[in-house]
Amino acid sequence: MTLRPLRHLSGLLLAFVLxxxxxxxxxxxxxxxxxxxxxxxxxxxxxxxxLIAGKLADTVAVATAEQGQYPPGSVVQLxxxxxxxxxxxxxxxxxxxxxxxxxxxSPQGTKIDKRGFxxxxxxxxxxxxxxxxxxxxKFDFICESDHGCxxxxxxxxxxQVLQKTDPRCEEKYLPTPAELKMLQQLAASLNAx
Numbered sequence: 001m002t003l004r005p006l007r008h009l010s011g012l013l014l015a016f017v018l019x020x021x022x023x024x025x026x027x028x029x030x031x032x033x034x035x036x037x038x039x040x041x042x043x044x045x046x047x048x049x050x051l052i053a054g055k056l057a058d059t060v061a062v063a064t065a066e067q068g069q070y071p072p073g074s075v076v077q078l079x080x081x082x083x084x085x086x087x088x089x090x091x092x093x094x095x096x097x098x099x100x101x102x103x104x105x106s107p108q109g110t111k112i113d114k115r116g117f118x119x120x121x122x123x124x125x126x127x128x129x130x131x132x133x134x135x136x137x138k139f140d141f142i143c144e145s146d147h148g149c150x151x152x153x154x155x156x157x158x159x160q161v162l163q164k165t166d167p168r169c170e171e172k173y174l175p176t177p178a179e180l181k182m183l184q185q186l187a188a189s190l191n192a193x
Contacts, residue, residue: 024072024088024089025088026087026088026091027051027052027072027073027085027087027088029051029085029099029115030112031109031110031111031112032109032110033051033075033085034075034083034101034103034110035049035110035168036080036166036168036169036170037077037079037080037163037166037168037169038163038164038166038169039169040075040077041056041059041060041063043060043063043064044063044066044144045078045156045159045160046063046076046077046078046144047076047077047078047163048060048063048074048075048076048077049074049075049077050071050073050074050075051073051075051085052071052072052073055071055072055073055074058071058074059071059073059074059075062074062140063076063142066139066144067138067139067140068138068140069096069140070086070140070142071086072086072087072088072089072097073085073086074086076142078152078159078163079154079159079162079163080103080105080162080163080166080167080168081102081103081104081105081122081123082100082101082102082103082122082123082128083100083101083103084098084099084100084101084128084132084141085098085099085101086098086140087099092117094117094118094129095117095129095132095133095141096140096141098132098141099115099116099117100115100116100117100120100128100129100132101114101115101120102114102115102120102121102122102123102128105166105167105168106167106168107167107168109168110168117129118130123190124152124153124154124190126150126152131143131149131150131152132149134148134149134150135147135148135149136148154186155182157179157182158182158183158186161175161179161182161183162183162186165179165183
């Protein structure tokens with residue numbers, strides 16, 4: 001009679017240990033790790049995912065709570081060409097274990113142009129680390145308009161159009177004439193840098 005509860009307890013312990021070990025293993029990240037931004041889970045204008053099977057609900061819970069520590073494997077993305085990924089504890093204390101990525105995206109997929117910590121600069125000339133470190137600690141490096149970070153030079157409408165027109169998406173979105181004009185103005189300002 002006492003054997004059965006012990007077996008159940010040992011099974012739970014084994015599942016906990018295996019789950020913990022999986023969450024603490026180094027993440028293997030390649031270009032294939034990233035997808036169409038709108039295929040991810042939307043939260044207040046940005047998108048989240050998790051690279052560890054079964055951990056998406058944990059990432060979404062922190063994102064929707066708007067504060068807390070994101071679990072390892074969390075992916076946070078605002079526009080198709082920039083992404084941040086949370087690594088297991090101990091990966092990089094200065095960034096609270098986040099790694100920043102600058103991407104090139106096309107209908108053929110994703111190419112990682114740059115990845116790292118303090119040296120990743122986005123297409124708008126902003127240093128990812130220098131901006132995200134300004135987020136209050138309770139937000140775990142996540143920048144939103146009231147988190148302490150510098151504002152990014154994109155209107156809400158431009159962010160939304162960039163998300164919808166991610167060239168990696170299977171379902172292609174055709175921008176309206178007004179949206180197309182916004183994209184052209186953005187491209188012109190980036191080319192002028």
